[in-house]
Amino acid sequence: MLDVVTLGAWLEFAIRWLHVITAIAWIGSSFYFIALDLGLHRDRTLPSGADGEEWQVHGGGFYHIQKYMVAPDNMPGDLTWFKWESYATWLSGVALLAVVYYWGAEFYLIDPAVMDISVPVAIGISAASLAVGWLIYDVLCKSPLKNNATLLMVVLFVVLVAISFGYAQVFTGRAALLHVGAVTATIMTANVFLVIIPNQKVVVADLIAGRRPEPEYGRIAKLRSTHNNYLTLPVIFLMLSNHYPLSFATDNNWIIASLVFLMGVTIRHFFNSMHARKGRPWWTWGLSALIFAAIMWLSTAPMHGADPEGEAMNGAATQFASAEGFDEVQNIVLGRCSMCHTAEPGWPGLHWAPKGVHLDTPARIAGQARAIYLQAGLSHAMPPANLSWMEEEERESIIAWYNSATGG
Numbered sequence: 030m031l032d033v034v035t036l037g038a039w040l041e042f043a044i045r046w047l048h049v050i051t052a053i054a055w056i057g058s059s060f061y062f063i064a065l066d067l068g069l070h071r072d073r074t075l076p077s078g079a080d081g082e083e084w085q086v087h088g089g090g091f092y093h094i095q096k097y098m099v100a101p102d103n104m105p106g107d108l109t110w111f112k113w114e115s116y117a118t119w120l121s122g123v124a125l126l127a128v129v130y131y132w133g134a135e136f137y138l139i140d141p142a143v144m145d146i147s148v149p150v151a152i153g154i155s156a157a158s159l160a161v162g163w164l165i166y167d168v169l170c171k172s173p174l175k176n177n178a179t180l181l182m183v184v185l186f187v188v189l190v191a192i193s194f195g196y197a198q199v200f201t202g203r204a205a206l207l208h209v210g211a212v213t214a215t216i217m218t219a220n221v222f223l224v225i226i227p228n229q230k231v232v233v234a235d236l237i238a239g240r241r242p243e244p245e246y247g248r249i250a251k252l253r254s255t256h257n258n259y260l261t262l263p264v265i266f267l268m269l270s271n272h273y274p275l276s277f278a279t280d281n282n283w284i285i286a287s288l289v290f291l292m293g294v295t296i297r298h299f300f301n302s303m304h305a306r307k308g309r310p311w312w313t314w315g316l317s318a319l320i321f322a323a324i325m326w327l328s329t330a331p332m333h334g335a336d337p338e339g340e341a342m343n344g345a346a347t348q349f350a351s352a353e354g355f356d357e358v359q360n361i362v363l364g365r366c367s368m369c370h371t372a373e374p375g376w377p378g379l380h381w382a383p384k385g386v387h388l389d390t391p392a393r394i395a396g397q398a399r400a401i402y403l404q405a406g407l408s409h410a411m412p413p414a415n416l417s418w419m420e421e422e423e424r425e426s427i428i429a430w431y432n433s434a435t436g437g
Contacts, residue, residue: 031283032437038403048121052233052268055114056261062111063258067305069096077101098247104236112226119218122268126211129203130155135345136399140201154199155208162192162212163219170252178252178338182294185256189290193283201275203270209286210267213260262293274385281327288327311424341397350395352434357426362388362401367419402431 069081079095086092102150131136134148138155146154165188192212196205228246235242266289270276276285299313311400347356368375370388386394386400394401404410405419406427412419 034399034402034431034435034437035049035407037128037132041125044121044125044128048125049120050337051114051117051121052265055118056265058111058114059257059261060402063254063301064304065094066096067301069094075403082422084272088270091135099190104233108233112221115218115221119214122214123300124208126155130207133399136396138200138204143197143201144199146199151200158192158196158208159212159215163216166216167223170256175249175252178255182256182259186287188282190287193223193286197283202279202282203274206270206277206282206286209271209283210264213264213267217257217260217264222258224253225250227311257295260290263289266293272384276324278385279328285324285327288320288324292317293323295320344397346392346395348392348395349398349431349434352430354430354433355391355395356403358430359391359394361419361423361426362394362405365412365419365423366401366405368417369412398431398434401427406431 035036065083071082073082075082075095077095078097078101079100082093082095084093087298134151138151139146151327165423169181169184169188173185174373189209193205193209196208200208228250231246232242267286270286276282279285279354295313295317299310303309351434367389369379370382370386372382372387372389374380374382386397388397388401401411405412406424409415
C-alpha cells in the first residue's frame with residue numbers, strides 16, 4: 030500500500046509533467062507567432078487589404094498566412110484564441126509550487142539561517158509576493174514610462190533585481206530563484222489574462238458592432254506581448270535552477286538571477302533580428318557567453334549554510350533527529366552517503382556534493398529525511414548504482430526510522 034510520502038512524490042511528478050507539457054505548448058506558440066509577425070512581407074500590395082503575408086511549408090503542405098492590422102472585411106466566426114496554454118502553464122506551476130514548496134516548506138522554503146519564520150508566514154509571503162510583483166509591473170506599464178519602451182525595460186530590470194535580492198533575504202536559495210521565476214511567470218500570464226486577451230476582445234466586439242477600434246488597444250497588447258517574449262528564456266532558466274545547486278546555493282544567487290534576465294534579452298534580440306530580416310547580430314552570442322561566464326564564476330562563491338558544528342535544526346529536522354532509530358540511520362548515511370554528500374567529497378571526480386546536498390552532520394541528515402527515505406529507503410536511487418554497497422537491512426532501517434518519526 031502506498032504511503033502519503035510516496036503518493037506525494039507521484040503527485041509532484043504528475044503535476045511537473047503537466048507543467049512541462051503546457052509550458053512547451055505556450056512557449057512554442059508564443060515563439061512561433063513572434064517569428065511570424067517579424068517575418069511578414071509588408072512590402073507587397075495585397076488584394077485582400079492585409080498588412081502582410083508569408084508562405085510557409087510544414088508537414089508536406091503549404092500555408093499562406095496573412096495578417097490584418099485591424100480585421101478583414103468580414104469578421105470570421107471561428108477565431109482561435111491562444112490563451113489556454115498560458116493559463117494551464119501558470120495553474121500547473123502554482124500547483125507544483127504548493128506541492129513542493131508549501132507542503133514541504135520546512136525542507137525547501139524555509140532556511141532558519143536566512144530568516145527564521147513559521148510555515149504559514151513563509152507561505153503567506155510567497156503567495157502575496159506573486160500578486161505584489163504583478164501590481165508593481167502593471168503600474169509601471171500604465172505610467173508615463175509606457176511611452177518610452179527602452180526606459181521602461183530598464184526600470185523593469187531594476188525591479189527584477191530588487192525582487193531577486195529580496196527573495197534571497199527570506200527563503201532558501203533554491204526557493205529564492207524559483208520564486209523569481211514564479212513572479213515573472215505570473216506577470217506573463219497576467220499580461221495574457223488581464224491585458225492582451227481583454228484588449229483583443231474589445232477590438233472584436235467593436236468590429237462586430239460596426240465601430241472603428243481604438244489603435245491604443247493593439248499598442249498596449251503589443252507592448253505586453255513583447256515583454257513576454259523577452260521574459261520567456263529567463264523563466265525557463267529559473268524553473269530549471271532548483272535542480273542545479275551551483276545556480277541557487279551560493280551567496281550570489283540573486284546576482285545570478287539578475288544576469289539571467291540580461292542573457293535572455295541578448296539571445297532573444299538575435300532571433301528577433303533574424304526573423305525580422307534585419308541581419309544576424311552575432312555579437313549577442315559573444316555577450317551572452319560573457320554573461321554566462323560571469324554566472325559560472327559567481328557560482329563558485331561559498332554556498333549558503335551555517336557552520337556545521339553550530340548548525341541549528343528547524344522543527345521538522347528536530348522531529349526526525351529525535352525519532353527512534355536516528356543514531357543507526359546517521360551511521361548508515363555517514364558510511365554510505367557522506368563520502369559524496371559533503372563539502373569536500375572523497376569520491377574520485379566529484380568536486381562538490383551532488384545537488385548541493387550535504388549529509389555530514391546530524392542536522393543535515395535530519396533535514397534531508399524525506400529525500401533519504403524516498404531515494405535510499407523506498408527506492409534504490411541512492412547510492413547511484415549502489416556504489417557504496419548499501420544493504421537491504423540498512424534500507425529497511427531508514428524506512429523504520431522515517432515511519433517512527435511520522436507515525437507511519
